[in-house]
Amino acid sequence: MYREKFISSLREEIAEAVAVHLTPVALRYDYCDVPLETNIRWQPMVLIIGNYSSGKSSFINEFLGAKIQDTGQAPTDDSFTVITHDDSVPETEGVQVTEERDGKALLNDPEYPFSTLRKQGERFASHFRLKKVNSPFLRHLAIIDTPGMLDSITERDRGYDYQEVIGDLAQKAGLVLVLFDAHKAGTVREAYKSIRETLSAHTSEDRIIFVLNRIDECASFNDLLRVYGTLCWNLSQITGRKDIPMIRLAYSPNASPVLSRNTGAPEYLPLLENQREDLKKAITETPRRRLDHLAAYVETHSERLGHYLEALLAWRMAFRKFRIQKTFTGFLCSLLGGSLATLGTMMAGLDDPVILAGAGGVATILLMLIWMTLFQKRLEGAFHQKKLDGLDTLTPLGDQTRKDSWEAIRERVQRHLERDEGRYSLFELRHDLFSVRRAHREAAHDIREALSELAKMTDEDFAEWEAHRLTDEAYEAEKKRLGLSDLEILKNSYRHMF
Ligand SMILES: Nc1nc2c(ncn2[C@@H]2O[C@H](COP(=O)(O)OP(=O)(O)OP(=O)(O)O)[C@@H](O)[C@H]2O)c(=O)[nH]1
Ligand SMILES: [Mg+2]
Known part of the structure; x- marks a missing residue:
């Protein structure tokens, strides 16, 4: 267990590095709404999604070694259940649920990383819950069971945005298992949307494992091959790619009537035992793999935050230059007006130098005030709008990495500039950009080095x-x-x- 403990402790240190080097700057400039380390501080999660009745809950029960989740043939459970560890009851007394909490408590508890799901509303809160279980497998990871994907249901029927919730959880998860069963190998509508759009937008390919479950129900090895082929075909259609993702084969012996009675098990099953072992290994490896994701997380966010600040800096500099130019123009115009006022006063026959200087000075100040309150404000407004319209010219977008990072931050930059609360000076902005760049170079480098040592x-x-x-x-x-x-x-x- 020492290895897992060490990995947890490293994760905590990475979160700390983010909290110290990136979060204060990120929050200050509206780069994000919640501290950047919120999602990484909590333990690694395995998200299990898939068709209804594909055996998600049975799979979890099998993994934990007890009947923790309800199972059944019809769509059984329409809730999201976070299953996490608790050792208040010793394992020797049997694996069991030691505590349950409802969705409201879970969404509002800062100890859990689910506050971003609060916006899904009451209906979602009533379909979200936490179970604490004393299974040793949960010591270093949490599992999330999800409602089965259906054909006939719409977002309105569910009462919350199902795809958005899946996307949010997938983003936080270290591993996403997508389960299919032999009866509906890749044909359910919600699954199609989740794989094609939601998962691809919120997580990377290496974090997804496709699983063909309930394989014990195939009538023969030939039948299994046919089902496997169908799933491959459907997945390549869904992903739009020729290279088919890796698919693992699995079944839950305790959920299968035949296997649990120990009669008539298909003869091909023992040959595929290694598949189940690999899957189990992939799940238990999640904390280790999560560290790599965190290194990438630190790199990506420090780079994007740097890019974000660069855009704000470019905008501020352009704005300052514009303001100086226009103020100078206004001053020259006011000065001209003041000189004309002096000339007018002279032509009116007054030659007292004090009066002449006073008339010129008062006219200059008045004109400058008019300029600043009427013209300058309007010109600045027009300049601001012009810059917003040409937002993409704010920073150079030389290569694809820069384009991707711009794509990720563009909306935030726009929102920030539209509000332009300006709670900081140009000097502070430069200083913060410098420290973020240094964090990007040093913290990310340190983490990578440590991880490559760990891998050895x-x-x-x-x-x-x-x-x-x-x-x-x-x-x-x-x-x-x-x-x-x-x-x-x-x-x-x-x-x-x-
Ligand atoms: N033969 C066999 N039956 C299974 C297997 N896994 C699950 N089942 C059965 O399939 C049915 C559905 O299983 P669940 O675990 O409830 O499936 P689920 O994906 O959680 O379903 P929803 O929560 O409704 O989406 C149950 O009757 C299980 O007993 C398996 O590997 N083999
Ligand atoms: Mg279920």
């Missing part, structure tokens, strides 16, 4: 490390004495010292 460590290394080391307390004490973090220990190979 084998299970034996961990076992050896654990054998030599140290209780958790002793390790923590030694770390503290040396003033090192887990990241530094990995990065500098200090682990040999322990």
Whole structure:
């Protein structure tokens, strides 16, 4: 278990780096509404989606080793259930639900990363819940069971935006399992939309595993091949790609009447046992893979935040230049007006220098005031609008990476400039851009280095490390004495010292 503990501790450090280096700047300039580390601080999640009755809940029960979720042939469960760990009841008393909480509590609890789903409203809150379970598999990851995807239902019937919820959860998840069953191999309408649009927009391919479940129900090996072929064909149609994603084959022995009675199991099943093992391994590997995602998360957000600030800086500089030019023009015009006033006063026969200077000065000030309140404001408004219309020219978009990052932040930049609350100076903006760029270079680099060191460590290394080391307390004490973090220990190979 030491390995998992170490991984959790690294995750905590990455979240801390984000909290210190990126979040304050990001919140200050409206780059995001909630702290950037909100989604990464919580433990890794495995999201399970798929057709109704494809065996999602049975699969989870099988994995946890107890009947935690309701199962049944018809669409059974139309709720999203977050299943997480709790050890208030010892495992020796059997795996069981130790606590349940409703959706409202879950959406409003800052300890959980679900506040972004609050906007889905009451109907969603009543279809969202938390179960705490004392299964050892949940120590370092959480599982989310979801309502089955249907053909006949619309967003209005559900009362909340189902695809948006799936997208939000997929974005937070370290792994997404998409389950199909042998009866409906890739033909359900909601599944089509989820795979084609929602998942591709919210997560990366390497985080998705397609699973053909309930394979024990195929009449023969030939039948299984036919179903598998159908699913491959449907998936390539849905994704619009020729290369078919990897599909794992699975079944839940306890949910199958034949298998649980131990009679007439299809003879091909034992040959496919390795598939179920691989799937289990992929799930238990989620915390480790999650670290790679977090490294990418830090890199992406520090880069985008830098790009965002660059755009604000470009806008501010252009605006300042425009303002200086126009103020100068206004001043020249007012000065001219003041001179004309002096000339007029002279022509009226007054030659007292004090009166002449007073008339010129008063006229200049009055004209400047009129300029500033009437013309300058209008000109600035027009300039602002022009810049908003030509937003894409604000920063250079040389390569595809810049274009992608601009695509991701463009709307936010626009919203910010439309409001233009200007709670910061040009100097502060430059300073913050500099520190974000440095965080991008250094923090992201440190994390990558530490992770590549971690990847080199084998299970034996961990076992050896654990054998030599140290209780958790002793390790923590030694770390503290040396003033090192887990990241530094990995990065500098200090682990040999322990
Ligand atoms: N033979 C067999 N039956 C299964 C398997 N997995 C699930 N079932 C059965 O299929 C039915 C549906 O299973 P569930 O686990 O409720 O499916 P679900 O995807 O959670 O369904 P919804 O929550 O309604 O979307 C139940 O009657 C299960 O007993 C399996 O691997 N083999
Ligand atoms: Mg279910």
